[in-house]
Amino acid sequence: MARTAGSHSALTAPRIRAAAQSLFARHGFAAVSMRQIAAEVGVQVGALYNYTPDKQSLLFDLMVDHLDDLMRALDAEPLPEDPMQALEGFARFHIRHHAARPEAVFIAYMELRNLSPENFAQVEALRHRYEDRLTAILTRGQAEGQFRIGDPRITTMAIIAMLTGVNTWFRETGRLRLDEVETMYWDMTRQLVGG
Protein backbone atom coordinates (compact mmCIF):
# COMPACT_ATOMS: atom_id res chain seq x y z
CA MET A 1 0.00 0.00 0.00
CA ALA A 2 1.02 3.63 -0.38
CA ARG A 3 -0.84 6.90 -0.78
CA THR A 4 -4.21 6.55 0.95
CA ALA A 5 -7.62 7.70 -0.22
CA GLY A 6 -8.39 11.31 0.66
CA SER A 7 -4.86 12.05 1.79
CA HIS A 8 -3.77 15.65 1.40
CA SER A 9 -0.99 17.66 3.02
CA ALA A 10 -3.40 20.51 3.84
CA LEU A 11 -5.31 18.04 6.01
CA THR A 12 -2.48 15.95 7.39
CA ALA A 13 -0.16 18.79 8.39
CA PRO A 14 -2.50 20.37 10.95
CA ARG A 15 -3.47 16.98 12.29
CA ILE A 16 0.19 16.21 12.97
CA ARG A 17 0.58 19.54 14.74
CA ALA A 18 -2.50 18.94 16.84
CA ALA A 19 -1.46 15.41 17.76
CA ALA A 20 2.03 16.52 18.72
CA GLN A 21 0.72 19.40 20.81
CA SER A 22 -1.76 17.24 22.65
CA LEU A 23 0.70 14.43 23.34
CA PHE A 24 3.61 16.71 24.29
CA ALA A 25 1.38 18.56 26.74
CA ARG A 26 0.08 15.39 28.32
CA HIS A 27 3.22 13.26 28.54
CA GLY A 28 6.12 15.57 27.85
CA PHE A 29 8.26 15.87 24.73
CA ALA A 30 10.83 13.26 25.70
CA ALA A 31 8.20 10.72 26.69
CA VAL A 32 6.32 10.90 23.39
CA SER A 33 7.50 8.84 20.42
CA MET A 34 7.11 9.62 16.75
CA ARG A 35 5.17 6.37 16.50
CA GLN A 36 2.64 7.61 19.06
CA ILE A 37 2.12 10.81 17.09
CA ALA A 38 1.71 8.86 13.87
CA ALA A 39 -0.81 6.53 15.50
CA GLU A 40 -2.86 9.50 16.73
CA VAL A 41 -2.91 10.93 13.20
CA GLY A 42 -3.61 7.57 11.63
CA VAL A 43 -0.51 7.20 9.47
CA GLN A 44 2.72 5.25 9.59
CA VAL A 45 5.68 6.86 11.31
CA GLY A 46 7.58 7.44 8.09
CA ALA A 47 4.86 9.74 6.79
CA LEU A 48 5.63 12.29 9.51
CA TYR A 49 8.95 13.03 7.86
CA ASN A 50 7.17 14.53 4.89
CA TYR A 51 6.14 17.31 7.29
CA THR A 52 9.03 17.77 9.69
CA PRO A 53 12.77 17.22 9.34
CA ASP A 54 12.95 15.77 12.84
CA LYS A 55 11.21 15.51 16.18
CA GLN A 56 12.73 18.60 17.71
CA SER A 57 11.49 20.81 14.89
CA LEU A 58 7.98 19.70 15.74
CA LEU A 59 8.46 21.08 19.25
CA PHE A 60 10.24 24.22 18.11
CA ASP A 61 7.55 25.08 15.59
CA LEU A 62 4.83 24.67 18.19
CA MET A 63 6.62 27.08 20.50
CA VAL A 64 7.41 29.68 17.89
CA ASP A 65 3.88 29.62 16.49
CA HIS A 66 2.49 29.99 20.00
CA LEU A 67 4.65 32.99 20.75
CA ASP A 68 4.00 34.58 17.37
CA ASP A 69 0.30 34.11 17.98
CA LEU A 70 0.69 35.70 21.40
CA MET A 71 2.48 38.75 20.03
CA ARG A 72 0.02 39.20 17.18
CA ALA A 73 -2.91 38.99 19.58
CA LEU A 74 -1.35 41.51 21.94
CA ASP A 75 -0.68 43.89 19.08
CA ALA A 76 -4.34 43.67 18.13
CA GLU A 77 -5.38 44.87 21.59
CA PRO A 78 -5.97 48.55 22.23
CA LEU A 79 -3.17 50.24 24.17
CA PRO A 80 -4.67 53.05 26.29
CA GLU A 81 -2.63 56.13 27.08
CA ASP A 82 -3.36 55.81 30.78
CA PRO A 83 -0.88 53.33 32.34
CA MET A 84 -3.46 51.94 34.75
CA GLN A 85 -5.86 51.19 31.92
CA ALA A 86 -3.02 49.78 29.83
CA LEU A 87 -2.06 47.50 32.71
CA GLU A 88 -5.63 46.33 33.12
CA GLY A 89 -5.78 45.56 29.42
CA PHE A 90 -2.57 43.59 29.59
CA ALA A 91 -3.56 41.59 32.67
CA ARG A 92 -6.96 40.67 31.33
CA PHE A 93 -5.57 39.85 27.90
CA HIS A 94 -2.86 37.65 29.37
CA ILE A 95 -5.27 35.57 31.40
CA ARG A 96 -7.81 35.25 28.61
CA HIS A 97 -5.27 34.38 25.93
CA HIS A 98 -3.44 31.82 28.06
CA ALA A 99 -6.57 30.18 29.43
CA ALA A 100 -7.78 29.61 25.87
CA ARG A 101 -4.74 27.50 24.86
CA PRO A 102 -3.45 25.67 27.92
CA GLU A 103 -1.60 23.02 25.93
CA ALA A 104 0.50 25.48 23.95
CA VAL A 105 1.26 27.47 27.10
CA PHE A 106 2.23 24.39 29.03
CA ILE A 107 4.61 23.23 26.32
CA ALA A 108 6.16 26.66 25.88
CA TYR A 109 7.03 26.77 29.58
CA MET A 110 7.97 23.17 30.29
CA GLU A 111 9.90 22.00 27.28
CA LEU A 112 12.47 24.75 26.90
CA ARG A 113 15.28 22.47 27.96
CA ASN A 114 14.54 20.10 25.07
CA LEU A 115 15.47 22.79 22.56
CA SER A 116 18.89 23.09 21.00
CA PRO A 117 20.81 26.17 22.16
CA GLU A 118 20.01 28.07 18.95
CA ASN A 119 16.33 27.23 19.08
CA PHE A 120 16.22 28.07 22.78
CA ALA A 121 17.72 31.48 22.11
CA GLN A 122 15.10 32.22 19.47
CA VAL A 123 12.23 31.26 21.76
CA GLU A 124 13.67 33.25 24.63
CA ALA A 125 13.96 36.31 22.42
CA LEU A 126 10.30 36.07 21.47
CA ARG A 127 9.24 35.71 25.08
CA HIS A 128 11.41 38.67 26.00
CA ARG A 129 9.66 40.83 23.45
CA TYR A 130 6.34 40.00 25.06
CA GLU A 131 7.59 40.76 28.56
CA ASP A 132 8.98 44.06 27.33
CA ARG A 133 5.48 45.24 26.55
CA LEU A 134 4.53 44.92 30.20
CA THR A 135 7.79 46.47 31.37
CA ALA A 136 7.09 49.49 29.16
CA ILE A 137 3.67 49.99 30.74
CA LEU A 138 5.11 49.70 34.24
CA THR A 139 7.96 52.10 33.50
CA ARG A 140 5.57 54.68 32.13
CA GLY A 141 3.21 54.36 35.08
CA GLN A 142 6.11 54.70 37.48
CA ALA A 143 7.42 57.80 35.72
CA GLU A 144 3.98 59.37 35.80
CA GLY A 145 3.71 58.64 39.51
CA GLN A 146 0.69 56.34 39.14
CA PHE A 147 2.47 53.14 40.18
CA ARG A 148 4.19 52.58 43.49
CA ILE A 149 6.67 49.92 42.37
CA GLY A 150 10.36 49.12 42.58
CA ASP A 151 12.32 47.77 39.61
CA PRO A 152 9.94 47.55 36.61
CA ARG A 153 11.72 44.49 35.30
CA ILE A 154 11.31 42.58 38.57
CA THR A 155 7.70 43.70 38.76
CA THR A 156 7.21 42.39 35.24
CA MET A 157 8.49 38.95 36.19
CA ALA A 158 6.33 38.90 39.31
CA ILE A 159 3.12 39.87 37.52
CA ILE A 160 3.62 37.48 34.63
CA ALA A 161 4.39 34.59 36.97
CA MET A 162 1.29 35.39 38.99
CA LEU A 163 -0.98 35.66 35.97
CA THR A 164 0.37 32.61 34.19
CA GLY A 165 -0.14 30.65 37.39
CA VAL A 166 -3.86 30.70 36.67
CA ASN A 167 -3.28 27.94 34.13
CA THR A 168 -2.05 25.55 36.83
CA TRP A 169 -5.38 25.42 38.61
CA PHE A 170 -8.13 26.94 36.46
CA ARG A 171 -10.59 24.50 34.91
CA GLU A 172 -13.58 25.38 32.76
CA THR A 173 -15.71 23.13 34.92
CA GLY A 174 -14.60 24.68 38.21
CA ARG A 175 -16.59 26.85 40.58
CA LEU A 176 -15.34 30.13 39.05
CA ARG A 177 -15.98 31.44 35.58
CA LEU A 178 -12.98 32.79 33.68
CA ASP A 179 -14.25 36.38 33.70
CA GLU A 180 -14.54 36.21 37.48
CA VAL A 181 -10.96 34.96 37.73
CA GLU A 182 -9.89 37.69 35.35
CA THR A 183 -11.34 40.37 37.62
CA MET A 184 -9.87 38.82 40.76
CA TYR A 185 -6.40 38.75 39.25
CA TRP A 186 -6.77 42.26 37.93
CA ASP A 187 -7.65 43.43 41.45
CA MET A 188 -4.53 41.77 42.79
CA THR A 189 -2.39 43.20 40.00
CA ARG A 190 -3.72 46.69 40.64
CA GLN A 191 -2.98 46.49 44.33
CA LEU A 192 0.44 45.01 43.61
CA VAL A 193 1.44 48.15 41.71
CA GLY A 194 0.02 50.33 44.45
CA GLY A 195 -3.17 51.40 42.66
Next chain:
Amino acid sequence: MARTAGSHSALTAPRIRAAAQSLFARHGFAAVSMRQIAAEVGVQVGALYNYTPDKQSLLFDLMVDHLDDLMRALDAEPLPEDPMQALEGFARFHIRHHAARPEAVFIAYMELRNLSPENFAQVEALRHRYEDRLTAILTRGQAEGQFRIGDPRITTMAIIAMLTGVNTWFRETGRLRLDEVETMYWDMTRQLVGG
Protein backbone atom coordinates in the same frame (compact mmCIF):
# COMPACT_ATOMS: atom_id res chain seq x y z
CA MET B 1 35.18 -7.73 39.15
CA ALA B 2 32.56 -7.09 41.80
CA ARG B 3 32.44 -5.09 45.00
CA THR B 4 34.83 -2.17 44.68
CA ALA B 5 37.30 -0.78 47.22
CA GLY B 6 35.78 1.74 49.60
CA SER B 7 32.21 1.02 48.51
CA HIS B 8 29.57 1.61 51.16
CA SER B 9 25.84 2.18 50.96
CA ALA B 10 26.07 5.19 53.25
CA LEU B 11 28.27 6.83 50.62
CA THR B 12 26.68 5.50 47.44
CA ALA B 13 23.05 6.18 48.35
CA PRO B 14 23.37 9.96 48.65
CA ARG B 15 25.55 10.11 45.56
CA ILE B 16 22.83 8.36 43.57
CA ARG B 17 20.26 10.81 44.91
CA ALA B 18 22.44 13.76 44.05
CA ALA B 19 23.20 12.49 40.56
CA ALA B 20 19.54 11.79 39.85
CA GLN B 21 18.49 15.22 41.11
CA SER B 22 21.10 17.03 39.08
CA LEU B 23 20.38 15.11 35.88
CA PHE B 24 16.59 15.20 36.20
CA ALA B 25 16.71 18.96 36.76
CA ARG B 26 18.97 19.54 33.80
CA HIS B 27 17.51 17.21 31.18
CA GLY B 28 14.16 16.08 32.54
CA PHE B 29 13.16 12.75 34.02
CA ALA B 30 12.20 11.07 30.76
CA ALA B 31 15.36 12.17 28.99
CA VAL B 32 17.72 10.76 31.63
CA SER B 33 18.70 7.09 31.55
CA MET B 34 19.64 4.87 34.44
CA ARG B 35 22.98 4.41 32.70
CA GLN B 36 23.63 8.16 32.79
CA ILE B 37 22.92 8.26 36.50
CA ALA B 38 25.20 5.29 37.10
CA ALA B 39 27.97 6.91 35.07
CA GLU B 40 27.71 10.10 37.13
CA VAL B 41 28.01 8.06 40.33
CA GLY B 42 30.78 5.91 38.93
CA VAL B 43 29.10 2.51 39.08
CA GLN B 44 27.52 0.10 36.66
CA VAL B 45 23.81 0.47 36.03
CA GLY B 46 22.89 -2.72 37.89
CA ALA B 47 24.22 -1.31 41.14
CA LEU B 48 21.49 1.33 41.19
CA TYR B 49 18.92 -1.36 41.83
CA ASN B 50 20.41 -2.01 45.25
CA TYR B 51 19.10 1.44 46.15
CA THR B 52 15.85 1.87 44.28
CA PRO B 53 13.22 -0.59 43.04
CA ASP B 54 12.85 1.34 39.79
CA LYS B 55 13.43 4.65 38.05
CA GLN B 56 10.15 6.23 39.05
CA SER B 57 10.79 5.67 42.76
CA LEU B 58 13.95 7.70 42.38
CA LEU B 59 11.84 10.63 41.18
CA PHE B 60 9.08 10.11 43.71
CA ASP B 61 11.51 9.99 46.63
CA LEU B 62 13.17 13.20 45.52
CA MET B 63 9.82 14.96 45.43
CA VAL B 64 8.57 13.64 48.75
CA ASP B 65 11.82 14.43 50.51
CA HIS B 66 11.76 17.93 49.08
CA LEU B 67 8.23 18.58 50.27
CA ASP B 68 8.87 17.04 53.68
CA ASP B 69 11.91 19.24 53.99
CA LEU B 70 9.81 22.24 53.02
CA MET B 71 7.16 21.51 55.65
CA ARG B 72 9.71 20.85 58.39
CA ALA B 73 11.52 24.09 57.60
CA LEU B 74 8.28 26.06 57.62
CA ASP B 75 7.30 24.53 60.96
CA ALA B 76 10.64 25.64 62.36
CA GLU B 77 9.87 29.26 61.48
CA PRO B 78 8.24 31.54 64.05
CA LEU B 79 4.57 32.22 63.37
CA PRO B 80 3.71 35.74 64.61
CA GLU B 81 0.22 36.51 65.89
CA ASP B 82 -0.06 39.53 63.63
CA PRO B 83 -1.19 38.39 60.15
CA MET B 84 0.94 40.99 58.38
CA GLN B 85 4.05 39.81 60.18
CA ALA B 86 3.10 36.20 59.57
CA LEU B 87 2.70 36.92 55.87
CA GLU B 88 6.08 38.63 55.74
CA GLY B 89 7.64 35.63 57.44
CA PHE B 90 6.03 33.27 54.95
CA ALA B 91 7.02 35.29 51.88
CA ARG B 92 10.61 35.70 52.95
CA PHE B 93 10.88 32.07 53.99
CA HIS B 94 9.43 30.84 50.71
CA ILE B 95 11.89 32.79 48.59
CA ARG B 96 14.88 31.89 50.74
CA HIS B 97 14.05 28.20 50.97
CA HIS B 98 13.30 27.82 47.26
CA ALA B 99 16.29 29.81 46.08
CA ALA B 100 18.56 27.54 48.10
CA ARG B 101 17.48 24.35 46.31
CA PRO B 102 16.55 25.23 42.73
CA GLU B 103 17.01 21.70 41.41
CA ALA B 104 14.59 20.10 43.86
CA VAL B 105 12.05 22.87 43.26
CA PHE B 106 12.33 22.57 39.51
CA ILE B 107 11.79 18.82 39.60
CA ALA B 108 8.88 19.06 42.02
CA TYR B 109 7.08 21.42 39.64
CA MET B 110 8.00 20.00 36.25
CA GLU B 111 7.92 16.26 36.65
CA LEU B 112 4.53 15.73 38.22
CA ARG B 113 3.16 14.10 35.09
CA ASN B 114 5.80 11.39 35.27
CA LEU B 115 4.35 10.10 38.53
CA SER B 116 1.88 7.24 38.75
CA PRO B 117 -1.60 8.38 39.84
CA GLU B 118 -1.06 7.17 43.41
CA ASN B 119 2.32 8.86 43.72
CA PHE B 120 0.92 12.02 42.16
CA ALA B 121 -1.89 12.11 44.71
CA GLN B 122 0.60 11.83 47.57
CA VAL B 123 2.76 14.66 46.28
CA GLU B 124 -0.26 16.85 45.64
CA ALA B 125 -1.46 16.29 49.19
CA LEU B 126 1.87 17.41 50.59
CA ARG B 127 1.90 20.50 48.45
CA HIS B 128 -1.65 21.27 49.51
CA ARG B 129 -0.65 21.15 53.16
CA TYR B 130 2.00 23.76 52.47
CA GLU B 131 -0.38 26.02 50.59
CA ASP B 132 -2.89 25.71 53.43
CA ARG B 133 -0.47 27.46 55.76
CA LEU B 134 -0.56 30.55 53.59
CA THR B 135 -4.32 30.35 53.16
CA ALA B 136 -4.71 30.28 56.94
CA ILE B 137 -2.65 33.46 57.32
CA LEU B 138 -4.66 35.21 54.61
CA THR B 139 -7.99 34.14 56.05
CA ARG B 140 -7.03 35.40 59.48
CA GLY B 141 -5.77 38.71 58.13
CA GLN B 142 -8.96 39.13 56.14
CA ALA B 143 -11.16 38.39 59.16
CA GLU B 144 -9.24 40.89 61.25
CA GLY B 145 -9.66 43.52 58.54
CA GLN B 146 -5.93 43.87 57.90
CA PHE B 147 -5.97 42.44 54.38
CA ARG B 148 -7.97 43.81 51.49
CA ILE B 149 -8.28 40.59 49.46
CA GLY B 150 -10.90 38.49 47.72
CA ASP B 151 -10.95 34.70 47.93
CA PRO B 152 -8.07 33.61 50.22
CA ARG B 153 -7.54 30.45 48.21
CA ILE B 154 -7.13 32.33 44.94
CA THR B 155 -4.86 34.82 46.65
CA THR B 156 -2.79 31.90 47.93
CA MET B 157 -2.29 30.55 44.43
CA ALA B 158 -1.39 33.99 43.11
CA ILE B 159 1.17 34.72 45.81
CA ILE B 160 2.82 31.33 45.61
CA ALA B 161 3.07 31.51 41.83
CA MET B 162 4.58 34.97 42.07
CA LEU B 163 7.12 34.01 44.73
CA THR B 164 8.11 30.73 43.13
CA GLY B 165 8.65 32.60 39.89
CA VAL B 166 11.83 34.04 41.40
CA ASN B 167 13.49 30.71 40.68
CA THR B 168 13.00 31.12 36.93
CA TRP B 169 15.27 34.13 36.70
CA PHE B 170 17.29 34.58 39.90
CA ARG B 171 20.98 33.70 39.68
CA GLU B 172 23.52 34.00 42.48
CA THR B 173 25.80 35.83 40.08
CA GLY B 174 23.20 38.35 38.96
CA ARG B 175 23.01 42.05 39.73
CA LEU B 176 20.73 41.58 42.74
CA ARG B 177 21.50 39.84 46.01
CA LEU B 178 18.92 37.40 47.31
CA ASP B 179 18.05 39.52 50.34
CA GLU B 180 17.31 42.43 48.02
CA VAL B 181 15.03 40.25 45.94
CA GLU B 182 13.40 39.01 49.13
CA THR B 183 12.53 42.56 50.17
CA MET B 184 11.29 43.52 46.71
CA TYR B 185 8.96 40.55 46.60
CA TRP B 186 7.77 41.18 50.12
CA ASP B 187 6.91 44.75 49.13
CA MET B 188 4.88 43.44 46.21
CA THR B 189 3.18 40.83 48.37
CA ARG B 190 2.27 43.42 50.98
CA GLN B 191 0.73 45.71 48.41
CA LEU B 192 -1.04 42.77 46.77
CA VAL B 193 -2.97 42.11 49.99
CA GLY B 194 -3.71 45.80 50.39
CA GLY B 195 -1.19 46.53 53.15
Next chain:
DNA sequence: CCTTGATCTGAACGCACGTTCAGTTAATAA
Protein backbone atom coordinates in the same frame (compact mmCIF):
# COMPACT_ATOMS: atom_id res chain seq x y z
C1' DC C 1 42.12 -15.68 60.19
C1' DC C 2 37.84 -16.92 58.66
C1' DT C 3 33.26 -16.36 57.75
C1' DT C 4 29.35 -13.88 56.59
C1' DG C 5 26.94 -10.45 54.41
C1' DA C 6 27.17 -6.13 51.86
C1' DT C 7 28.28 -4.24 47.44
C1' DC C 8 29.21 -4.12 42.79
C1' DT C 9 30.34 -6.11 37.93
C1' DG C 10 29.34 -7.74 33.41
C1' DA C 11 26.39 -9.64 30.52
C1' DA C 12 22.10 -10.42 28.94
C1' DC C 13 16.81 -9.97 28.07
C1' DG C 14 13.23 -8.16 24.85
C1' DC C 15 11.64 -3.95 23.36
C1' DA C 16 11.15 0.67 21.62
C1' DC C 17 13.46 4.53 19.78
C1' DG C 18 14.41 8.27 15.65
C1' DT C 19 15.29 8.15 11.11
C1' DT C 20 15.75 6.54 6.15
C1' DC C 21 14.14 4.88 1.77
C1' DA C 22 12.57 2.06 -2.14
C1' DG C 23 8.31 1.06 -3.80
C1' DT C 24 3.24 1.75 -4.37
C1' DT C 25 -0.99 4.10 -4.78
C1' DA C 26 -4.07 8.26 -5.16
C1' DA C 27 -4.78 12.87 -6.87
C1' DT C 28 -4.16 16.02 -10.45
C1' DA C 29 -2.85 18.21 -14.75
C1' DA C 30 -2.44 17.73 -19.62
Next chain:
DNA sequence: TTATTAACTGAACGTGCGTTCAGATCAAGG
Protein backbone atom coordinates in the same frame (compact mmCIF):
# COMPACT_ATOMS: atom_id res chain seq x y z
C1' DT D 1 -6.68 8.65 -21.03
C1' DT D 2 -2.15 9.24 -19.83
C1' DA D 3 1.80 11.24 -17.37
C1' DT D 4 3.32 13.33 -13.41
C1' DT D 5 3.59 14.42 -8.85
C1' DA D 6 2.02 14.14 -4.04
C1' DA D 7 1.31 11.15 -0.16
C1' DC D 8 1.96 7.23 2.22
C1' DT D 9 3.43 2.20 3.41
C1' DG D 10 6.31 -1.30 5.18
C1' DA D 11 10.48 -2.71 6.36
C1' DA D 12 14.78 -1.96 7.94
C1' DC D 13 19.03 0.35 10.30
C1' DG D 14 21.81 0.75 14.51
C1' DT D 15 21.28 2.28 19.16
C1' DG D 16 19.86 2.72 23.68
C1' DC D 17 16.34 1.68 27.01
C1' DG D 18 14.80 -0.38 32.08
C1' DT D 19 15.49 -4.25 34.49
C1' DT D 20 17.42 -8.82 36.13
C1' DC D 21 20.83 -11.88 38.00
C1' DA D 22 24.69 -15.10 38.74
C1' DG D 23 29.05 -14.51 40.27
C1' DA D 24 33.06 -11.95 42.11
C1' DT D 25 35.20 -9.02 45.48
C1' DC D 26 35.49 -6.25 49.54
C1' DA D 27 34.32 -4.84 54.53
C1' DA D 28 33.55 -6.09 59.06
C1' DG D 29 32.82 -8.92 63.28
C1' DG D 30 34.06 -12.76 66.04
